Amino acid sequence: MINLLAQSGFPDAMHGVTLAHYLVVSALLFVIGLIGFITRRNLIIMFLCTELMFQAAGLALIAFGRYHLNFTGQTFVIFILTVAAAEAAMALALVVLLFRRKESLNAEEWNELKG
Amino acid sequence: MGSIIHPAIFFAVLVLGSLGVCLALPRRKASPQLFGALIAGLAGGLLLIAMGIAGRDHLPNIYFYIFSLIGLGSALRVITHPRPVYAALYFIMTVLASAGLFLILSAEFMAFALIIVYAGAILITYLFVIMLASQAPEEGEIEALATYDTQAREPIAATVVGFLLLAVLTTMMFRGVPQLPLPGPVAPNELLAQMPRKVESVLRNNRNPDTGQPYLKADGTIQITEVAPSPAHPAEPLFITINNPGEEPVVLAQDKWPEELTVKNVEALGFDLLRNHPGSIEIAGVILLMAMLGAVVLSRKQVQLDEDAKANQARKLAQDTLGGVNPGLGRSPLESTHAGGTR
Numbered sequence A: 001m002i003n004l005l006a007q008s009g010f011p012d013a014m015h016g017v018t019l020a021h022y023l024v025v026s027a028l029l030f031v032i033g034l035i036g037f038i039t040r041r042n043l044i045i046m047f048l049c050t051e052l053m054f055q056a057a058g059l060a061l062i063a064f065g066r067y068h069l070n071f072t073g074q075t076f077v078i079f080i081l082t083v084a085a086a087e088a089a090m091a092l093a094l095v096v097l098l099f100r101r102k103e104s105l106n107a108e109e110w111n112e113l114k115g
Numbered sequence B: 001m002g003s004i005i006h007p008a009i010f011f012a013v014l015v016l017g018s019l020g021v022c023l024a025l026p027r028r029k030a031s032p033q034l035f036g037a038l039i040a041g042l043a044g045g046l047l048l049i050a051m052g053i054a055g056r057d058h059l060p061n062i063y064f065y066i067f068s069l070i071g072l073g074s075a076l077r078v079i080t081h082p083r084p085v086y087a088a089l090y091f092i093m094t095v096l097a098s099a100g101l102f103l104i105l106s107a108e109f110m111a112f113a114l115i116i117v118y119a120g121a122i123l124i125t126y127l128f129v130i131m132l133a134s135q136a137p138e139e140g141e142i143e144a145l146a147t148y149d150t151q152a153r154e155p156i157a158a159t160v161v162g163f164l165l166l167a168v169l170t171t172m173m174f175r176g177v178p179q180l181p182l183p184g185p186v187a188p189n190e191l192l193a194q195m196p197r198k199v200e201s202v203l204r205n206n207r208n209p210d211t212g213q214p215y216l217k218a219d220g221t222i223q224i225t226e227v228a229p230s231p232a233h234p235a236e237p238l239f240i241t242i243n244n245p246g247e248e249p250v251v252l253a254q255d256k257w258p259e260e261l262t263v264k265n266v267e268a269l270g271f272d273l274l275r276n277h278p279g280s281i282e283i284a285g286v287i288l289l290m291a292m293l294g295a296v297v298l299s300r301k302q303v304q305l306d307e308d309a310k311a312n313q314a315r316k317l318a319q320d321t322l323g324g325v326n327p328g329l330g331r332s333p334l335e336s337t338h339a340g341g342t343r
Helices: A016-039 A043-068 A072-102 B007-024 B033-054 B062-080 B084-104 B108-132 B155-179 B190-194 B196-205 B265-276 B278-300 B307-320 B333-337
Strands: B221-226 B238-243 B250-252
Touching: A016 A043, A016 B033, A016 B062, A016 B084, A016 B155, A043 A072, A043 B062, A043 B084, A043 B108, A072 B108, A072 B265, A072 B278, A072 B307, B007 B033, B007 B062, B007 B155, B033 B062, B062 B084, B084 B108, B108 B265, B190 B196, B190 B221, B190 B238, B190 B265, B196 B221, B196 B238, B265 B278
Parallel strands: none
Antiparallel strands: B221 B238, B238 B250
16 A cells, blocks of 8 residues: 555655655645735634644655655654644643633734734 | 746746635635635646646656645635634644655655644644634524634735745745755665664564575574675665574575565654654653643633623623622622633
């Protein structure tokens, strides 16, 4: 099954054009996350969009790791997962605090928080 | 850039895609969301097809197209769906699709770790918070969508900025990727020298097809010799010598190795993680500890409602208890609704 799915057997090199395909998908995912972060006003969805951007970064790292035939990319994705988990825990705790105070998830309610 | 995609097609597709995403974002009035999503999907498909036509000899396999269309489609739905719960569920779809892409890139461990950590843990936390932090609907009413969920903020400006960034990013990528050096030959089984017990047990449990006997008998021993990689032996950096009692020591030729005698993705990743990045693991541990402490401290904090919310609650409560029990008696209503947050 793995052999059926895989682009090619692991030690075989991957061509640059194939790498470009993965990078384009990763860039698209990142930009979709970015647009979502700017346009949505719900705090929780804004954080979901940052997770989308994390996904995109992870995909690019793994594609580059596969191209260079080493494992550093995959190792870095482990650290991305760690940071994403920590970020989700803190951010969601903050969101719950903010919600308790204003009873609303609207990010624009908090526009008095300036510098 | 021309070797990967024709620039004119590329920028046309980007304009089409930004139009589609812009239309798909939620608006105040009835917005052509479905139409926008279709245009964006068409643009994405055209982009992939144009890239495939330009670089016809090195196409990714068919699963790449399936997974990336699922992933991008549900990512679009994450940012356009007005209800947060559905957005979170679509995000799980994106996670599953990118796990599929990781599998294609032979990162099996990361694919499943992604599903377990993201879809299993992080997204469940999100769903919990979404359910905790939503207002209960009035009695006898279907839950209404909040206005801040149904109206996108600055959809046109955001899409233009986003797609400008995309154009710059991908242009740089298409210029840079053909200049990347091709990786040198690698020895995928080099790490076996660090795992003598694995080699031993594989050799004991597999039978040599020539003789029908196990490669290594019960009281035999093995010896692993590493050789410096050379152009003559790029793929064979180590020799396995089998000493069976009563026989001459034999060097096992690499084409006679049993099929199981390879370094798996998990093993190689573990070696890379622990041998090359031991400090980063410590830092990751500290980050997780800090996050845990921070979450505990934050959730123990007592929260005061601010003035507007207080007034709102008081109004609601007065309506509820109108003509009923005297609202002035007993615990203050503000305290009782937020008992969970006080210590």
